Amino acid sequence: MEYFQYYGIDWIAMVLTFLAIWQIGNKNKIGFILMMCGNTSWIAVGYLTGSVAMIIANIIFFSMNLRAIIKWSTPEKEPKVSVAEQSSTN
Structure with a gap:
């Protein structure tokens, strides 16, 4: 069994x-940036395995x-309050 089959x-x-989540x-x-790096890595794995679904x-x-x-x-x-709404609340 090769542990580094996909480098x-x-x-x-x-x-x-996992770190991103x-x-x-x-x-x-920063989790979103980590996830984007993870997504890029998964795209590479998809390419290496020939999985178009994983890439997409x-x-x-x-x-x-x-x-x-x-x-x-x-x-x-912030929601804008009109002058009429301001005067009706006072």
């Missing part, structure tokens, strides 16, 4: 994925993590 990329991908669970944005899935996961970084980095806009 250890599968092990790196696994560790990065841990960090996201701690509400740490991890490209989509990578995109979703990139979106999450952007959304977490953008401050939320």
Whole structure:
């Protein structure tokens, strides 16, 4: 049995994925970056194994993590209250 059949990329991908989930669970944005590195590693494993499904899935996961970084980095806009609404509450 060869432990490094995929040059250890599968092990790196696994560790990065677990670390990422841990960090996201701690509400740490670095988890998304770790997950994107894991996704990139899984894409390489998909290439080495010939799994098109693994490649496509991890490209989509990578995109979703990139979106999450952007959304977490953008401050939320406060809802604008019109003058009429302000005067009715006073």
